Amino acid sequence: xxxxxxAAVVVAVTVAVAVTLWALWWMAAPxxxxxxxxxxxxxPAADIAPVMTPPQAAPSIAAVADxxxxxxxxxxxxxxxxxxxxxxxxxxxVSIDRRPELLLRVGDTMPGAxxxxxxxxxxxxxxxxxxxxxxxxxAALAAQAGVAMNAPDVHxxxxxxFVAGAPAMARAAGTEPGSGNDAFRxxxxxxxxxxxxxx
Amino acid sequence: xxxxKLFCATAVLIAIPTASMAYGVGxxxxxxxxxxxxxxxxxxxSGCTELQVDATGDLNxxxxxxxxxxxxxxxxxxxxxGVVGGAYFGSDGSFNMTLIVGSSTTLECTRLSSSxxxxxVYYNTSGATLGPAYLTFR
Numbered sequence: 001x002x003x004x005x006x007a008a009v010v011v012a013v014t015v016a017v018a019v020t021l022w023a024l025w026w027m028a029a030p031x032x033x034x035x036x037x038x039x040x041x042x043x044p045a046a047d048i049a050p051v052m053t054p055p056q057a058a059p060s061i062a063a064v065a066d067x068x069x070x071x072x073x074x075x076x077x078x079x080x081x082x083x084x085x086x087x088x089x090x091x092x093x094v095s096i097d098r099r100p101e102l103l104l105r106v107g108d109t110m111p112g113a114x115x116x117x118x119x120x121x122x123x124x125x126x127x128x129x130x131x132x133x134x135x136x137x138x139a140a141l142a143a144q145a146g147v148a149m150n151a152p153d154v155h156x157x158x159x160x161x162f163v164a165g166a167p168a169m170a171r172a173a174g175t176e177p178g179s180g181n182d183a184f185r186x187x188x189x190x191x192x193x194x195x196x197x198x199x
Numbered sequence: 200x201x202x203x204k205l206f207c208a209t210a211v212l213i214a215i216p217t218a219s220m221a222y223g224v225g226x227x228x229x230x231x232x233x234x235x236x237x238x239x240x241x242x243x244x245s246g247c248t249e250l251q252v253d254a255t256g257d258l259n260x261x262x263x264x265x266x267x268x269x270x271x272x273x274x275x276x277x278x279x280x281g282v283v284g285g286a287y288f289g290s291d292g293s294f295n296m297t298l299i300v301g302s303s304t305t306l307e308c309t310r311l312s313s314s315x316x317x318x319x320v321y322y323n324t325s326g327a328t329l330g331p332a333y334l335t336f337r
Contacts, residue, residue: 180232
């Protein structure tokens with residue numbers, strides 16, 4: 001009886017050791033199925049860089065400003081921002097002769113017998129004495145002129161949350177738009193099969 | 200008695216590997232440059248016709264994904280909205296995705312089919328509906 005019990009114990013211990021060794025080997029070995037070969041294409045930092053660049057400065061208005069300042073009774077007009085009004089028309093935030101900013105629409109009159117004739121995303125045009133003067137939105141110039149700006153990063157038609165000045169996310173050379181979709185589709189198909197199987 | 204102790208010890212030894220396997224470690228994958236074509240008439244967002252994101256998650260052990268990228272808009276509008284959010288697969292296999300667009304808008308896509316295309320809704324910060332959007336996975 002005792003011998004049979006000892007034999008049973010030896011067998012049990014042997015099985016336990018074998019199972020433990022197998023488990024250790026199983027945990028240490030690489031498992032391909034856990035790491036499907038999903039194509040991941042890390043974007044080089046250089047490709048992302050354009051998104052992170054600060055907004056591009058609007059075209060210089062130096063020529064316009066010089067032309068205006070050459071006139072004895074010229075206006076020092078600085079456009080610090082353009083926004084869309086509730087009526088869908090554009091509004092321009094304008095400082096004239098270093099005074100506090102005005103919010104102007106097309107048709108509004110300005111000091112010096114000038115009238116706003118056009119506002120687009122990047123500039124405002126006013127007419128004075130039969131001559132049109134186009135002034136680009138230019139935060140840098142506004143600062144140079146000593147005009148207080150409400151926001152240091154004034155941008156044409158600014159909406160909250162914009163990644164300002166980003167042309168689009170750059171893609172790695174040679175890749176087609178949406179080329180990552182196929183790898184994602186494959187992973188999803190596999191996932192949906194697992195869901196359907198109740199796993 | 201000794202036999203009983205040995206039996207218990209054997210049982211414990213057998214149980215250890217099984218228990219250790221229960222603590223599986225996830226290995227998230229990143230699915231890069233996913234593109235959706237976006238169609239919407241919501242003011243200020245109607246021109247934003249491309250959702251371009253990366254998604255990270257371990258779909259072998261989880262049904263969730265972290266999503267981040269941009270809602271690309273025309274150059275005239277200044278660029279793109281940054282987007283961040285998440286998605287999960289429902290038990291019915293549907294794809295559900297919520298993204299914060301910029302700082303003031305949420306894009307919610309619920310129960311998209313396996314094609315990952317379907318109707319979504321833009322909401323403002325108050326939860327009020329701004330309008331529908333239709334996403335097409337390219």
